[in-house]
Amino acid sequence: MLNLVISATEDLIVEVFDGDKKISEKCEICSVQSEDILKMIKQKIGMRDFSEVDNILLNVGPGSFTGIRASMALVFGLTRTGNPRIVPFTTFDMFEYDKLSGDMCRVVTGFSNFVYAEWQDKQKRQMKCLTVNELGAFARLEGKTIVAASNKLAEKFKAEGVSVIIQDLLPENVIQKFMKNTLEKRSVEPVYLRASQAEIQREEKIKNGTAKR
Numbered sequence: 001m002l003n004l005v006i007s008a009t010e011d012l013i014v015e016v017f018d019g020d021k022k023i024s025e026k027c028e029i030c031s032v033q034s035e036d037i038l039k040m041i042k043q044k045i046g047m048r049d050f051s052e053v054d055n056i057l058l059n060v061g062p063g064s065f066t067g068i069r070a071s072m073a074l075v076f077g078l079t080r081t082g083n084p085r086i087v088p089f090t091t092f093d094m095f096e097y098d099k100l101s102g103d104m105c106r107v108v109t110g111f112s113n114f115v116y117a118e119w120q121d122k123q124k125r126q127m128k129c130l131t132v133n134e135l136g137a138f139a140r141l142e143g144k145t146i147v148a149a150s151n152k153l154a155e156k157f158k159a160e161g162v163s164v165i166i167q168d169l170l171p172e173n174v175i176q177k178f179m180k181n182t183l184e185k186r187s188v189e190p191v192y193l194r195a196s197q198a199e200i201q202r203e204e205k206i207k208n209g210t211a212k213r
Helices: 034-045 065-078 132-142 151-159 171-179 197-207
Strands: 002-007 013-018 055-059 085-089 104-109 114-121 124-131 145-148 164-166
Touching (some): 132 151
Parallel strands (some): 145 164
Antiparallel strands (some): 002 013
């Protein structure tokens, strides 16, 4: 079974797996433009034909709006005949830590000064969009360690006086969950992709009482 993993929410990740064994060719493309993602897919697949791919595991966010929309548009085009099958997953599925401990908060980039954070709160998983300052204050108050998916993001929280762990997002973690049938059911059109960045920023200002509806 040939599985293609595509993630463009932080850095661009494209990897090919035969079952759970990575068989990707090397590639140096870093752009998240649709045409460059397609070039990267072709290079990663190598001499194989795209028709051999059984599943496309697609990261539907949260993360970079540009990257998510570009990768989703491309994948929808590639699968317009119904094959390969699209298997959506989230950025948080790519973290090494599968289960959240009470003192951990996983964070990925959002837009502008906003980030998406996931943490455990009284046996319930929370996922919110917050500013770096808001999340920094929350982490300090609750004594949580930030697990960040990028050096740039980690530096922001270190500047806020928060304990930080930097962790790469790994497609192998998604594949393992997929092969074990433990990936959570996801929509290929998350709610946060239906609104523009400006609309979401306005909603955040309304919530914080700095703007009117």
